[in-house]
Amino acid sequence: MSLITDLQWRHAVKAYDPTKKVTQENIDKILEAARFAPTSSGLQPFKVLVVENQALKDELAKGALNPECMRECSHVLVFAAWDKYTEERIDKVYDFTTDERDLPRGRFGSYTDKLKSIYLNEAAERNFAHTARQTYIALGLALAQAAELRVDSTPAEGFDNKVVDEVLQLEKLGLKSVSLMYVGVADTSRDWISTMKKVRMPKEEFVVEYK
Numbered sequence: 001m002s003l004i005t006d007l008q009w010r011h012a013v014k015a016y017d018p019t020k021k022v023t024q025e026n027i028d029k030i031l032e033a034a035r036f037a038p039t040s041s042g043l044q045p046f047k048v049l050v051v052e053n054q055a056l057k058d059e060l061a062k063g064a065l066n067p068e069c070m071r072e073c074s075h076v077l078v079f080a081a082w083d084k085y086t087e088e089r090i091d092k093v094y095d096f097t098t099d100e101r102d103l104p105r106g107r108f109g110s111y112t113d114k115l116k117s118i119y120l121n122e123a124a125e126r127n128f129a130h131t132a133r134q135t136y137i138a139l140g141l142a143l144a145q146a147a148e149l150r151v152d153s154t155p156a157e158g159f160d161n162k163v164v165d166e167v168l169q170l171e172k173l174g175l176k177s178v179s180l181m182y183v184g185v186a187d188t189s190r191d192w193i194s195t196m197k198k199v200r201m202p203k204e205e206f207v208v209e210y211k
Helices: 003-009 024-035 054-063 067-072 087-100 109-119 124-148 161-167
Strands: 046-051 075-082 152-156 175-184
Touching (some): 024 075, 046 054, 046 124, 046 175, 067 175, 124 152, 161 175
Antiparallel strands (some): 046 075
């Protein structure tokens, strides 16, 4: 199947069957798609937290706009970005990169110095705005991979970030939640949108061409 066919198939599931689980193999593939997402300067300034534990999902659901999805899905993927850039974080990524490529550490020093001169002089709020944007690329690829696997999913921003951050103790990790992805098996009897036509604006209105 083509990517376009996969995207035409997927929709934001509104209800999950709590008795059914997504296989670990498929969860791993979805996470790999997110891991290989492109990021600014290759810094990967975020993590994906995987919540399968039911007690944790119940706690997280207290801050969800659609708590039933949170409680009943198989897994909740939490896309959480660095709270800010630091010299140590930038160096860690580039030291790992040079080690993996059998290059001397510091090989990209002039570039990392430039990054530090930009990011370390900005307010943490501005840093987070930048790191948070990177997570959406990974979320998009994770959704596409789930669609290719025919795994039901729902992207979500409708939640209380403070609740998620506190339940998962993200502050200790230097992270803040940005978005969620529910993964599971749709309950077709309650997933009211599943029988509706998928609607997107026509290409003529969506695309602006300059030739």
